[in-house]
Amino acid sequence: MIIAIANQKGGVGKTTTAINLSAACAMQNRKVLLIDLDPQSNSSISFLNPESINGTIYEMLTESEKDWRKFVYETQFENLDLIPSKISLAKLEARLIGDFDAAFRLRDRIAGILQHYDIVFLDTPPTLGILTVNALVAATHVLIPVQASYFALEGTEDLLETIEKVKVRSNPALRLMGVLITLYDKRTTLSKDVENQIRSVFGERAFKTVITRSVRLEESPAHKETIFTYAPDSSGAAEYMQLSKEVLNRA
Ligand SMILES: Nc1ncnc2c1ncn2[C@@H]1O[C@H](COP(=O)(O)OP(=O)(O)O)[C@@H](O)[C@H]1O
Ligand SMILES: [Mg+2]
DSSP states (O other), X not given: OEEEEOOSSSSSSHHHHHHHHHHHHHHTTOOEEEEEOOTTOHHHHHHSOGGGOOSOHHHHHHSOOOOGGGGOEEOSSTTEEEEOOOGGGGGHHHHHTXXXXXXXXXXXXXXXXXXXXXXXXXXXXXXXXXXXXHHHHHOSEEEEEEESSTTTTTTHHHHHHHHHHHHHHTOTTOEEEEEEEEXXXXXXXXXXXXHHHHHHHHGGGEEEEEEEOOHHHHHGGGGTOOHHXXXXXXXXXXXXXXXXXXXXXXX
């Protein structure tokens, strides 16, 4: 199972979800690989020191090196490995321009790795460019985080359209796993209104679990920890654990 976490809006909780959902699945004895496809490298930096990163997803996608283990890093979390990115990944689009297989690079490169993992998570950048398209072509499922705010669904039509195009042209098996409401604020009626709107649009496709806004979730990456070690008793830890159960059930 390969789950792309995508929304071309920034700041909606893609990376926070990638990190903590990966950890939650690893804690349930799934062998998990997280691939950071965002040149901003927030997922990578949440687990690794930038100085310790040599080979990244950029080299993996552009060089002929066959040994994928050169790009895979163990994290301090049992069962959780990472293929990191660096800012150099921003050059990928220019590098691959005109390549007939540009959209298929990731799928081809990870084909030989999949047997070693139960779940692969793909953290994507806030664009619908070549990196996100590579993620959608390689994925079996898409998970869309949506922030509980005004204009929450603005842009999701473009994303759903891109998903449809990828399905028709190159990945018919791709499925929308679910829409995840993030940054939810229990005190506001706005959050409740947005939740109702999302549930009326997506019905069963909206996850039951909602991720509330919490300082602990915001702080944990700065300490190079997931929510499960940084604040195991927090609402964020409980919510991401609950989400992982829904995800594993929908697989
Ligand atoms: N549930 C949450 N509660 C509080 N802060 C959050 C939560 N989810 C994400 N954040 C913070 O919001 C910002 C954007 O989240 P991030 O996961 O990086 O989004 P994206 O990857 O979609 O750009 C980050 O500073 C992150 O720490
Ligand atoms: Mg991000």
